[in-house]
Amino acid sequence: MPGGDFHPFFFVVISAWILVCALGVVLFRKIVYSAVSMVACFLGVAGAYALLNAELVAIIQILVYVGAISVVILFAIMLTEVQGEDYRLFFNRQSVFAAPLGVAVAVILTVLVTSSQIADVGEVTRNVGVHQLSQLLFNRYVFPFELVSLVLLAAMIGAIVLARGEGEKR
Amino acid sequence: MSPLDWWLLLAVLLFSIGAFGVLARRNTILVIMSLELMLNAVNIALVAISQFRAGSTGAGVLFSLFVITLAAAEVTVGLAIVISNYRAKRTVQADRFDEMKG
Numbered sequence: 224m225p226g227g228d229f230h231p232f233f234f235v236v237i238s239a240w241i242l243v244c245a246l247g248v249v250l251f252r253k254i255v256y257s258a259v260s261m262v263a264c265f266l267g268v269a270g271a272y273a274l275l276n277a278e279l280v281a282i283i284q285i286l287v288y289v290g291a292i293s294v295v296i297l298f299a300i301m302l303t304e305v306q307g308e309d310y311r312l313f314f315n316r317q318s319v320f321a322a323p324l325g326v327a328v329a330v331i332l333t334v335l336v337t338s339s340q341i342a343d344v345g346e347v348t349r350n351v352g353v354h355q356l357s358q359l360l361f362n363r364y365v366f367p368f369e370l371v372s373l374v375l376l377a378a379m380i381g382a383i384v385l386a387r388g389e390g391e392k393r
Numbered sequence: 394m395s396p397l398d399w400w401l402l403l404a405v406l407l408f409s410i411g412a413f414g415v416l417a418r419r420n421t422i423l424v425i426m427s428l429e430l431m432l433n434a435v436n437i438a439l440v441a442i443s444q445f446r447a448g449s450t451g452a453g454v455l456f457s458l459f460v461i462t463l464a465a466a467e468v469t470v471g472l473a474i475v476i477s478n479y480r481a482k483r484t485v486q487a488d489r490f491d492e493m494k495g
Contacts, residue, residue, distance in 0.1 A: 229396035238403045245407055245430050249414035254423055261426050268433045275400070275444045277454050280436075280461075287461050292429065292468050299422055299472040303479040318417045325413030332405040336398060341442065351444070351451035359455050371462050378466035385473035 233274055241267040254300055262293045279353050400441035408434035419487045421478070425471045432464045 244267055247260030265288040272281035360368055394402075407430060414427025436457040443453025479485055 229399075234396075234399060234403075238399075238406075241403065242406055242410065245410040248423075248426055248430060249410055249417070254420055257423055257426060261429065264430065265433065268437065271400075271403070271437055272440055275440050277440050277444060277457075280440055280454055280457055283458060283461060284436075287465055288429070288433075292465055295468055295472060296422065296426060299475060302476055303422065303485045317419065321413050321416035324416055325409045328412050329405060329409035332408065333402060336401040336405060337394065341397065341446065351454050355451050356455055356458075359451060360458075364452070364455060367459060371459055374463060375466050378470050382469040382473040385470070385477050 230274065237267055237270045237274055241271065255297075258293065258297055258300055261296070262289055265289050265293065277351065279351075279356060395445075397441060397445040400445075401438055404434045404438040404441070406434075407431075407437065421475045421485050421487050422472070424487065425468060425475070428471075429464060429468065432460060436460050 241264055244260050244264035248257045248264060251257040251260060265284065269281045269284040269289065272278075272284055411427045411430030411434060414430065415424050418424055418427065439453045439457045439460070443449050443451060443457075446453075475485055478490060482489060484490075
């Protein structure tokens with residue numbers, strides 16, 4: 224099979240994997256199960272990027288999401304372990320409102336996607352290499368790049384200040 | 394339906410699952426996890442459109458990297474807020490944070 228084509232088989236496998244894991248995140252009663260399911264979902268999304276010929280994004284997805292964000296979330300779960308979260312799907316009041324809203328979002332967006340005609344759609348995905356992306360990043364989009372690093376710095380300082388707590392200030 | 398439509402459909406379904414999670418769960422950590430699902434869905438749409446459009450320069454792929462970075466920042470700050478709330482109230486359930494209730 225040529226590298227850039229649409230593979231229906233792999234697409235179905237990857238999307239089923241992603242959607243099942245995402246449902247697991249939302250529906251599991253124990254939050255640790257949800258977190259593990261989320262890690263699996265992120266891995267599936269990395270596979271989706273690889274299938275879309277975006278290798279760099281796939282690698283960064285694994286590094287940042289599977290590597291860093293999952294660990295941070297698991298740490299937060301460990302630090303805030305609460306016994307007996309009483310979660311029953313379709314028996315709590317929120318789910319009764321949330322389920323129709325979720326379905327409505329899905330239906331509206333599906334109608335939008337299927338009815339819209341995005342111009343110049345090729346049948347073959349293109350291979351955007353690291354070289355091309357770095358050219359873009361450090362020439363045309365260098366200002367957003369610097370802005371993002373500033374946001375990261377602010378987030379780091381903010382997280383330290385917030386998580387340090389009141390009693391430990393010196 | 395073209396291949397791009399199928400990819401966008403996957404993004405739509407993932408996004409609505411995440412939206413359901415944000416609305417339905419009370420555990421604030423799980424709300425943040427569902428938010429991450431929604432951001433992933435948007436990223437899939439960005440990359441798919443960028444890869445399938447004939448005249449694109451790859452800017453969509455680049456912006457998905459920006460989204461990933463900002464998601465990481467959002468998670469750190471969000472979880473720091475959750476942990477400092479947990480210190481004060483000994484809970485992470487969103488409906489217990491009702492100090493402002495009139």
